[in-house]
Amino acid sequence: MDGLDDIVEEFLVESHENLDQLDSDLVALEQEPNSRERLSSIFRTIHTIKGTSGFLAFNRLEEVTHVGENMLSRLRDGALDLTPARTDVLLRMVDTVRALLTSIEASGGEGSVDVSAVVAAISAAMEDTPAAAAPATPAEPAAVKPAAVKAAAKAPAKAAPAKAPARTAVAKKAATPKAPAKRTSRAKAAIPAPAPVPVDELIEEVTPVVPETPEPAPVAEATPAPAEQPEADAPAGTGDGQTRRAVADSTIRVDVDLLDELMLLVGELVLTRNQIVQYVGRSNDTDLLRASQRLNLIASELQEGVMKTRMQPIDHIWSKLPRVVRDLGSQLKKSIRLEMEGRETELDKTLLEAVKDPLTHLVRNSVDHGIEPADTRKAAGKPAEGVLTLRARHESGQVVVEVADDGAGIDPAKVGAKAVERGLLTPDALARMSPQDILQMIFLPGFSTAAAVTNVSGRGVGMDVVKTNIEAIGGSIEVESETGRGTVCRLRIPLTLAIVPALTVECAGDRYAIPQISLQELVSLDAEKAVNAVEEVGGAQVYRLRGELLPLVRLTDVLELPSDRHDGHVVIAVLRAEGRRFGLVVDRVINTEEIVVKAVGGQLKQIGLYQGATVLGDGTVALILDVQALARRALRAETNERGQESNRDAAAAAARSETERQRMLLAAIGGGRRVAIPLDTVTRLEQVRTETVEKVGNREVVQYRGAILPIVRLDRHLGAYGETEREVLEVIVYSDHGRSVAIVVEEILDIVDGEAAVRSDIDDMGLLGSAVLGDKVTELLDVRAAILAADPAFYSAPAASHETPSGVPGSFLEV
Amino acid sequence: MTSATDFKTTDGTGVVATSGQLATFRLDGDLYGIEVEHVQEVLKSQGLTRVPLAPSAVAGLINLRGQVVTAIELRERLGRPPRPEGTDAVVIVVRLHGEAVSLLVDSIADVVDVDAADFEAPPDTLEGQARDLIRGAYKLDGQLLLALDVQKAVSA
Numbered sequence: 001m002d003g004l005d006d007i008v009e010e011f012l013v014e015s016h017e018n019l020d021q022l023d024s025d026l027v028a029l030e031q032e033p034n035s036r037e038r039l040s041s042i043f044r045t046i047h048t049i050k051g052t053s054g055f056l057a058f059n060r061l062e063e064v065t066h067v068g069e070n071m072l073s074r075l076r077d078g079a080l081d082l083t084p085a086r087t088d089v090l091l092r093m094v095d096t097v098r099a100l101l102t103s104i105e106a107s108g109g110e111g112s113v114d115v116s117a118v119v120a121a122i123s124a125a126m127e128d129t130p131a132a133a134a135p136a137t138p139a140e141p142a143a144v145k146p147a148a149v150k151a152a153a154k155a156p157a158k159a160a161p162a163k164a165p166a167r168t169a170v171a172k173k174a175a176t177p178k179a180p181a182k183r184t185s186r187a188k189a190a191i192p193a194p195a196p197v198p199v200d201e202l203i204e205e206v207t208p209v210v211p212e213t214p215e216p217a218p219v220a221e222a223t224p225a226p227a228e229q230p231e232a233d234a235p236a237g238t239g240d241g242q243t244r245r246a247v248a249d250s251t252i253r254v255d256v257d258l259l260d261e262l263m264l265l266v267g268e269l270v271l272t273r274n275q276i277v278q279y280v281g282r283s284n285d286t287d288l289l290r291a292s293q294r295l296n297l298i299a300s301e302l303q304e305g306v307m308k309t310r311m312q313p314i315d316h317i318w319s320k321l322p323r324v325v326r327d328l329g330s331q332l333k334k335s336i337r338l339e340m341e342g343r344e345t346e347l348d349k350t351l352l353e354a355v356k357d358p359l360t361h362l363v364r365n366s367v368d369h370g371i372e373p374a375d376t377r378k379a380a381g382k383p384a385e386g387v388l389t390l391r392a393r394h395e396s397g398q399v400v401v402e403v404a405d406d407g408a409g410i411d412p413a414k415v416g417a418k419a420v421e422r423g424l425l426t427p428d429a430l431a432r433m434s435p436q437d438i439l440q441m442i443f444l445p446g447f448s449t450a451a452a453v454t455n456v457s458g459r460g461v462g463m464d465v466v467k468t469n470i471e472a473i474g475g476s477i478e479v480e481s482e483t484g485r486g487t488v489c490r491l492r493i494p495l496t497l498a499i500v501p502a503l504t505v506e507c508a509g510d511r512y513a514i515p516q517i518s519l520q521e522l523v524s525l526d527a528e529k530a531v532n533a534v535e536e537v538g539g540a541q542v543y544r545l546r547g548e549l550l551p552l553v554r555l556t557d558v559l560e561l562p563s564d565r566h567d568g569h570v571v572i573a574v575l576r577a578e579g580r581r582f583g584l585v586v587d588r589v590i591n592t593e594e595i596v597v598k599a600v601g602g603q604l605k606q607i608g609l610y611q612g613a614t615v616l617g618d619g620t621v622a623l624i625l626d627v628q629a630l631a632r633r634a635l636r637a638e639t640n641e642r643g644q645e646s647n648r649d650a651a652a653a654a655a656r657s658e659t660e661r662q663r664m665l666l667a668a669i670g671g672g673r674r675v676a677i678p679l680d681t682v683t684r685l686e687q688v689r690t691e692t693v694e695k696v697g698n699r700e701v702v703q704y705r706g707a708i709l710p711i712v713r714l715d716r717h718l719g720a721y722g723e724t725e726r727e728v729l730e731v732i733v734y735s736d737h738g739r740s741v742a743i744v745v746e747e748i749l750d751i752v753d754g755e756a757a758v759r760s761d762i763d764d765m766g767l768l769g770s771a772v773l774g775d776k777v778t779e780l781l782d783v784r785a786a787i788l789a790a791d792p793a794f795y796s797a798p799a800a801s802h803e804t805p806s807g808v809p810g811s812f813l814e815v
Numbered sequence: 816m817t818s819a820t821d822f823k824t825t826d827g828t829g830v831v832a833t834s835g836q837l838a839t840f841r842l843d844g845d846l847y848g849i850e851v852e853h854v855q856e857v858l859k860s861q862g863l864t865r866v867p868l869a870p871s872a873v874a875g876l877i878n879l880r881g882q883v884v885t886a887i888e889l890r891e892r893l894g895r896p897p898r899p900e901g902t903d904a905v906v907i908v909v910r911l912h913g914e915a916v917s918l919l920v921d922s923i924a925d926v927v928d929v930d931a932a933d934f935e936a937p938p939d940t941l942e943g944q945a946r947d948l949i950r951g952a953y954k955l956d957g958q959l960l961l962a963l964d965v966q967k968a969v970s971a
Contacts, residue, residue, distance in 0.1 A: 559867035601885040613883040621864040621876040
């Protein structure tokens with residue numbers, strides 16, 4: 001089969017089926033020569049083969065079927081009567097077609113099969129000069145060639161070149177696999193091929209082929225003996241024919257439901273396998289051990305095999321996108337080139353269906369809003385033709401599909417502003433978010449409004465629907481964009497729905513499964529490290545993951561259970577959901593395991609925290625955490641603070657409570673003094689080695705992530721006397737409008753909720769007042785003053801004219 | 816309540832009395848019954864996986880031959896005290912609308928033929944939430960059989 005085009009292969013499979021049908025039909029026809037129904041069925045079969053062979057350029061095949069078709073149409077119309085002699089030539093035609101197909105299968109071409117004799121015989125039979133030509137049989141060469149035959153043979157040949165351009169377009173359609181539904185498309189694809197037959201008649205005739213085919217096979221055994229002959233001959237001529245399994249015999253059509261059932265059973269088998277493997281692991285019976293290892297292997301292979309039966313290349317849904325892009329592009333007067341990479345990437349049929357609409361939506365979005373009109377592109381120094389790239393690849397058990405354009409990109413600042421305007425985010429929360437996180441806001445439901453289209457280059461339309469659809473199949477979506485350079489939407493889709501790779505964790509003595517699709521990494525901190533690395537507080541725990549503040553969510557808190565981890569170790573599963581990263585603190589990480597997702601009852605679904613349940617290797621039931629829901633539940637408090645409050649109270653009250661309920665970062669500045677800094681203004685906590693601090697003029701700066709960061713030492717700024725010579729400086733980074741400063745403190749103590757704070761006014765330089773926080777008097781830092789001390793131009797100068805000597809814009813700090 | 820039902824009568828309170836077979840079980844000293852056709856199987860005590868944040872009557876999830884089934888603690892549902900330490904619950908798996916749910920009870924008893932003529936509305940001694948879940952009582956020899964409304968009982 002190698003070397004054979006998909007289309008040809010499919011053509012062969014179908015034609016073989018049709019021919020079996022034809023044999024039985026023809027024989028049955030002899031019994032009831034006047035059955036128009038049978039004649040029509042035979043006619044359609046031959047017609048389909050003729051049409052397809054026409055555009056596949058199998059000219060001899062087309063020639064034979066063409067004369068056959070002519071005769072059949074006259075028989076059908078009653079212009080000819082079916083005599084045994086005519087039946088004979090028709091059967092001979094079928095045999096010849098078979099011989100041709102066998103040759104095509106074996107060598108890819110029509111080989112040396114001679115068709116002229118049959119063509120002559122059929123023509124003769126049609127011309128009612130039967131007895132002479134019919135018995136002439138295969139032995140006779142192409143001596144008898146009435147002019148009529150030539151004419152008939154030429155007609156299709158002429159038609160062939162004209163069809164060539166149509167072929168490529170049709171080819172994609174026809175490249176679909178053997179699923180029954182696809183037959184329609186092929187039958188239709190055949191339409192453009194044959195020239196002589198009136199189009200009306202064609203459409204009418206071709207379409208009914210679909211439900212027609214399956215007729216009891218047993219009749220096929222009645223096939224006259226000669227049928228075997230050409231088949232036996234052809235492979236001999238091609239040499240390696242015997243070793244090759246015939247295409248038609250190597251594929252069968254299977255009901256998808258049956259595959260679903262198999263998939264389910266394999267899922268169960270995998271579970272049982274897991275149980276046995278675990279059980280055997282505890283015994284020392286070597287024979288049993290060996291047997292279970294084999295079982296392990298075989299079950300895995302079986303699972304893979306069954307999964308493969310449901311796999312289809314993503315090209316199935318991509319193939320209709322060029323048209324979408326072309327149509328929409330010309331409608332919008334944009335010239336767009338569509339590129340596809342990894343179109344052979346396979347994924348589960350069900351998932352493929354589920355991804356189709358979201359993907360189309362993303363492509364439309366890119367064409368509509370991503371890629372700019374030609375003149376805008378030229379003005380921006382880009383080629384006039386926009387490029388839309390679809391990429392698909394397998395990546396750690398998932399399929400990653402990207403829709404990338406080289407358009408205008410999305411401006412995080414605009415998205416952020418929009419989010420604030422819509423009340424989806426507080427300005428403070430926005431200031432702390434990285435541009436990458438801000439971009440993900442386009443997937444929020446409130447974002448998809450008409451106004452957003454113009455303001456945020458339109459990416460908001462229906463994006464929440466796309467996201468919902470992708471998440472419904474256990475996938476995830478994220479967007480990356482570079483202003484002016486383009487946008488990439490990345491879908492991560494599980495390979496299959498039924499079996500999911502998951503991480504099992506322990507929390508309060510129970511095990512839970514976390515689908516690996518949302519897992520990014522695991523961080524384990526021993527007690528000593530955890531004390532420093534995790535800022536422990538009610539509700540606002542953070543961990544500095546490579547310099548970025550990672551909000552922590554304790555699973556025990558979410559589940560309202562007591563943790564049974566008392567040794568101070570902290571195990572963090574870094575998860576990504578809702579476009580944001582957060583750390584889920586669990587008691588222990590147990591294992592990675594392939595789990596079969598089982599639905600849970602209605603009452604448990606309502607809790608909105610569990611995606612389902614599964615049976616683990618040892619037979620116990622474990623709940624599967626819904627990471628998306630978890631993120632929404634745990635992180636909502638932070639992002640939607642303002643929205644909730646304004647619901648509860650009037651706007652004024654909300655404003656007041658916001659100032660009062662601020663979260664504060666507590667820091668020691670030496671001399672026993674404690675300073676509170678509103679957490680909203682903190683971008684990041686860092687540690688900086690003292691030796692890296694440099695002087696610029698009379699100011700201290702430090703190189704930080706390739707930028708120059710002005711420093712203010714809070715102890716000096718506030719007149720406290722801390723230890724001066726420390727090796728490592730604790731630094732609070734504050735960023736606003738692309739500029740950043742570093743505030744040096746002696747030690748970061750805690751994060752507290754400022755709600756209960758009692759304030760007293762003290763008029764001291766650099767302070768707003770003092771409050772009792774955590775039973776101690778704490779000074780409230782005037783952040784503005786502190787920042788101005790480090791960078792006098794911080795609030796006035798635009799970022800571009802930053803006074804830092806390097807002159808690099810400050811925005812690179814926000815990562 | 817379909818196949819085994821002989822006839823139905825309605826008493827003053829609007830409660831439908833039925834004749835048929837009830838599978839009976841004991842719970843905190845009382846005898847309860849549910850329609851035998853709802854019962855799929857009865858199992859010995861199973862390992863339960865608790866479900867945090869679930870309604871209190873949800874005792875957890877059990878593994879029923881690879882199927883995950885929710886278990887309802889009927890004592891909790893009926894407002895009875897928790898089962899004494901050291902005694903194992905018996906699991907009655909019922910099938911409602913094609914979905915399997917299980918009930919945790921103290922012990923299983925016989926299948927009893929009941930007659931609608933013996934049926935009475937829930938005794939006044941029943942209180943609160945239990946009253947909603949009990950369709951009524953059949954007067955048997957020497958004791959009362961409380962007919963449990965399975966539908967309501969599992970919709971914890």
